[in-house]
Amino acid sequence: MRYGIIGVGGVGGYYGGKLAHAGNDVHFLFHSDYEHVVANGLRVDSCDGSFVLPHVNAYRQAADMPKCDVVLVALKTVNEQLLKDLLPPVVGTDTLVVLIQNGIGVESDVQAWLPGVQLAAGLAFICSAKAGPGYVNHQCYGSINIGNYSCRDDNRINELINDLHVAGIEAAAVEYSEARWKKAVWNMPFNGLTVTLNTQTDKLLANPATEQLVRDMMMEVVEASRALGVENVDEPFVEKMMSMTRVMTPYSPSMKLDYENRRPMEIGYIYSRPLAIARQFGAPMPKLEMLEAQLRFIESQSK
Amino acid sequence: MRYGIIGVGGVGGYYGGKLAHAGNDVHFLFHSDYEHVVANGLRVDSCDGSFVLPHVNAYRQAADMPKCDVVLVALKTVNEQLLKDLLPPVVGTDTLVVLIQNGIGVESDVQAWLPGVQLAAGLAFICSAKAGPGYVNHQCYGSINIGNYSCRDDNRINELINDLHVAGIEAAAVEYSEARWKKAVWNMPFNGLTVTLNTQTDKLLANPATEQLVRDMMMEVVEASRALGVENVDEPFVEKMMSMTRVMTPYSPSMKLDYENRRPMEIGYIYSRPLAIARQFGAPMPKLEMLEAQLRFIESQSK
Numbered sequence: 001m002r003y004g005i006i007g008v009g010g011v012g013g014y015y016g017g018k019l020a021h022a023g024n025d026v027h028f029l030f031h032s033d034y035e036h037v038v039a040n041g042l043r044v045d046s047c048d049g050s051f052v053l054p055h056v057n058a059y060r061q062a063a064d065m066p067k068c069d070v071v072l073v074a075l076k077t078v079n080e081q082l083l084k085d086l087l088p089p090v091v092g093t094d095t096l097v098v099l100i101q102n103g104i105g106v107e108s109d110v111q112a113w114l115p116g117v118q119l120a121a122g123l124a125f126i127c128s129a130k131a132g133p134g135y136v137n138h139q140c141y142g143s144i145n146i147g148n149y150s151c152r153d154d155n156r157i158n159e160l161i162n163d164l165h166v167a168g169i170e171a172a173a174v175e176y177s178e179a180r181w182k183k184a185v186w187n188m189p190f191n192g193l194t195v196t197l198n199t200q201t202d203k204l205l206a207n208p209a210t211e212q213l214v215r216d217m218m219m220e221v222v223e224a225s226r227a228l229g230v231e232n233v234d235e236p237f238v239e240k241m242m243s244m245t246r247v248m249t250p251y252s253p254s255m256k257l258d259y260e261n262r263r264p265m266e267i268g269y270i271y272s273r274p275l276a277i278a279r280q281f282g283a284p285m286p287k288l289e290m291l292e293a294q295l296r297f298i299e300s301q302s303k
Numbered sequence: 304m305r306y307g308i309i310g311v312g313g314v315g316g317y318y319g320g321k322l323a324h325a326g327n328d329v330h331f332l333f334h335s336d337y338e339h340v341v342a343n344g345l346r347v348d349s350c351d352g353s354f355v356l357p358h359v360n361a362y363r364q365a366a367d368m369p370k371c372d373v374v375l376v377a378l379k380t381v382n383e384q385l386l387k388d389l390l391p392p393v394v395g396t397d398t399l400v401v402l403i404q405n406g407i408g409v410e411s412d413v414q415a416w417l418p419g420v421q422l423a424a425g426l427a428f429i430c431s432a433k434a435g436p437g438y439v440n441h442q443c444y445g446s447i448n449i450g451n452y453s454c455r456d457d458n459r460i461n462e463l464i465n466d467l468h469v470a471g472i473e474a475a476a477v478e479y480s481e482a483r484w485k486k487a488v489w490n491m492p493f494n495g496l497t498v499t500l501n502t503q504t505d506k507l508l509a510n511p512a513t514e515q516l517v518r519d520m521m522m523e524v525v526e527a528s529r530a531l532g533v534e535n536v537d538e539p540f541v542e543k544m545m546s547m548t549r550v551m552t553p554y555s556p557s558m559k560l561d562y563e564n565r566r567p568m569e570i571g572y573i574y575s576r577p578l579a580i581a582r583q584f585g586a587p588m589p590k591l592e593m594l595e596a597q598l599r600f601i602e603s604q605s606k
Binding site for chain 1: 499500502506507510511512513515516519589590592593594595596597599600601603604
């Protein structure tokens with residue numbers, strides 16, 4: 001299969017790099033790193049084994065890329081609109097586009113912009129960041145779940161999962177809505193609270209007031225999922241997320257890293273969209289709504 | 304009437320100073336400022352006319368003070384328990400104790416500690432701060448409303464209001480519960496949000512997200528008041544508070560000043576107590592509950 005990678009940061013660079021390293025035909029769309037990668041290749045430092053790809057199929061513009069069988073999109077959602085132009089050149093009738101992106105609503109938007117495209121959600125559990133031009137630093141974890149959104153051919157998803165396995169990546173097929181909302185159970189409390197309270201996951205759980213707040217927010221997502229008819233997003237899952245977070249290394253979620261590095265925060269798809277959907281289904285999430293407002297304020301002050 | 308002033312900061316120093324300046328018999332309990340005041344008197348810089356009281360009735364201990372007809376308490380509520388010892392020496396059978404303090408629940412606690420004492424709430428609308436030892440800086444406003452909590456003699460309250468008028472202070476009698484909860488409508492959103500978002504009133508209202516959040520929080524207090532059967536705490540009052548705040552000078556509420564000056568914040572009576580009462584009456588205030596949790600976290604981190 002031919003792979004296209006759109007968004008070669010910590011996540012796209014890792015998965016694309018691993019697939020290429022395993023011998024797959026991978027085509028990378030670069031932005032500012034193009035020249036550096038053409039001259040020096042792509043470097044991946046990884047807890048699972050580091051490697052350098054001296055020669056990669058690098059492109060400066062999507063228009064120059066070939067049609068691909070699978071496109072992995074790992075762009076930050078703050079520029080989601082760019083996909084209107086970036087996807088058409090690489091997408092053919094049988095192409096599967098996997099959106100390895102945060103939040104709720106990315107598939108629905110991309111589907112509306114490009115009605116025929118076959119989409120899946122990529123839910124990555126990974127700590128990986130761009131450490132420099134053409135240089136990915138993969139610290140830990142790395143598994144990815146694939147949730148079919150509008151792919152007409154299950155085989156395509158199975159082939160992708162197989163290629164990921166061969167490349168040494170844990171991957172599995174999951175139910176789309178359940179996976180997206182389960183991810184929201186963790187993402188919605190921790191991304192915003194680590195920003196508004198300038199802290200990390202461990203400190204939020206060590207303080208009884210914020211520990212309860214995190215749990216309340218997770219339960220708001222559970223109630224919203226229930227109203228939407230999404231299954232298995234329940235109290236036992238909340239307890240599982242609380243326990244998992246307690247044993248994790250003190251962690252700064254992606255929004256905290258974005259904020260610290262003065263990059264725009266993904267408030268739209270991580271907060272505004274799921275909040276709007278939940279409201280529409282009669283399940284407002286008041287504490288998460290408040291968190292969204294605080295983040296909007298912080299964003300406006302940092303401009 | 305003989306007056307006692309317990310807590311001679313920006314508020315107690317202003318009202319006590321004005322009453323003494325007008326010729327009333329006023330007795331001040333000082334803490335660290337005692338020596339300075341005995342040597343230099345009490346200085347009040349005020350937008351309504353500055354003055355110095357060269358000789359004041361100053362005490363270092365409540366036990367040395369005479370019984371008073373009216374005691375004005377202007378202590379921060381973080382040390383509310385001190386009143387168990389500070390009040391008995393100055394309180395006789397006919398004494399009125401006016402708690403010029405923030406939040407909900409101070410009268411109920413003091414009443415429980417000292418069952419016979421006659422209490423009223425003092426709701427001050429004032430910008431005044433201690434600027435140095437024995438030195439009060441009164442910037443603007445200055446009116447005070449008195450809400451009878453357990454005073455058996457309405458005349459006592461009327462005499463107090465009359466003395467305040469003569470001293471040049473706007474004062475009026477108000478319904479106790481309505482006044483306390485109306486004050487909470489403004490205090491609960493602005494005190495905490497200016498701390499968590501490190502900002503002032505004007506910026507919160509200039510941003511559409513936090514403007515809505517402030518309104519939502521005010522409406523939570525309205526709903527709680529309704530559940531408690533407190534009258535006239537309604538939507539028109541919320542609109543009045545929003546408009547008033549919009550025309551105010553950019554303002555840092557007392558909790559913001561406490562936080563900036565690394566003093567303990569009055570989270571207990573401004574948040575925890577009204578939240579507990581509202582929950583008890585079946586009217587949870589989820590966004591204010593979240594604000595309380597964030598403040599508890601901030602408080603724990605600053606220790």
